[in-house]
Amino acid sequence: MxxxxxxxxxxIAHRGVHNMEVPENSICAFKIALKKKYIIEFDVHLLKDNxxxxxxxxxxxxxxxINKNLCDCTYDDIKNLHLKNSNYKIPTLDEVLRxxxxxxxxxxxxxxxxxxxxxxxxxxxxxxxxxxxxxIKSFNPFIVRWFRKNRPKYIRGLLISDKHRTIIxxxxxxxxxxxxxxxxxxxxxxxLSDNKQILKYMKRIPVLAWTIKNGKxxxxxxxxxxxxxxxxxxxx
Numbered sequence: 001m002x003x004x005x006x007x008x009x010x011x012i013a014h015r016g017v018h019n020m021e022v023p024e025n026s027i028c029a030f031k032i033a034l035k036k037k038y039i040i041e042f043d044v045h046l047l048k049d050n051x052x053x054x055x056x057x058x059x060x061x062x063x064x065x066i067n068k069n070l071c072d073c074t075y076d077d078i079k080n081l082h083l084k085n086s087n088y089k090i091p092t093l094d095e096v097l098r099x100x101x102x103x104x105x106x107x108x109x110x111x112x113x114x115x116x117x118x119x120x121x122x123x124x125x126x127x128x129x130x131x132x133x134x135x136i137k138s139f140n141p142f143i144v145r146w147f148r149k150n151r152p153k154y155i156r157g158l159l160i161s162d163k164h165r166t167i168i169x170x171x172x173x174x175x176x177x178x179x180x181x182x183x184x185x186x187x188x189x190x191x192l193s194d195n196k197q198i199l200k201y202m203k204r205i206p207v208l209a210w211t212i213k214n215g216k217x218x219x220x221x222x223x224x225x226x227x228x229x230x231x232x233x234x235x236x
Contacts, residue, residue: 002184006105007105007135007208007226007227009039010037011039011227012038012228014230015029015042015056016030016040017032017033018231021086024056025055025091026086027091027095027096027099030100033104034103038233039105040100040104041109041229042054043109044108044110044119045058045071047077047078048071049074049075050118051074051075052122052123053090054091064078064081064082066081078090100132101131102130103132104132105132105133105135106132107137107187108127108134108137111138112139112140124150127151127154135155135156136155137156137183137185139160139161141180142181144157144158144180144183145180145181148182156181156184157186158177158178158185159186159188160186161189162189162192163189186205186207186208187210188207190210190217190221190228192209193221193225202226208225209225209228210229212228212230212231214232
């Protein structure tokens with residue numbers, strides 16, 4: 001039986017503790033979260049040379065001003081880029097794991113730019129030797145299924161959105177997705193708090209809600225979910 005209690009040991013810092021001066025998914029954002037002892041949630045992508053980086057978007061433009069897809073980049077292409085005109089650069093997963101080093105739990109969201117199995121293998125190589133509490137999650141049930149088959153001891157979560165932008169996201173809204181990957185927890189948009197499917201999941205497994213950004217929503221949803229993934233933590 002997997003112990004998921006660490007998922008409610010503190011609030012969950014969405015992409016670290018970031019603000020206008022501190023970019024999301026940056027080493028500084030993670031250092032602030034570490035200092036405050038928050039659970040840290042972040043995103044990972046696979047570059048063309050199989051380097052795993054911590055970054056949310058599949059394109060560099062929003063965070064760096066460079067209009068290029070990550071799957072077309074090597075680490076050499078991106079290593080000197082600065083995040084949002086700051087002095088901070090895009091970290092690798094290896095850097096972030098060495099920084100956190102088990103001090104707080106982490107939640108890693110895997111994006112899906114390429115064939116399922118490529119990013120998952122590279123992430124597993126690093127997590128197999130990681131000494132700390134962690135779990136993985138994804139919108140793609142086939143990514144979660146990969147971990148179910150290849151790393152069954154990992155705690156794995158399925159992300160569910162309130163929107164159907166892709167076939168994958170539509171699939172995630174059905175119980176077929178749960179049957180495919182058998183998640184240990186669900187992470188959903190907080191707007192789904194009264195969704196019948198989510199309420200059914202709540203009877204069986206923990207459900208985390210994203211992304212709470214103000215005190216009003218924090219008060220409204222804090223008791224409806226197992227835990228909350230938040231921004232602007234100090235203002236809640």
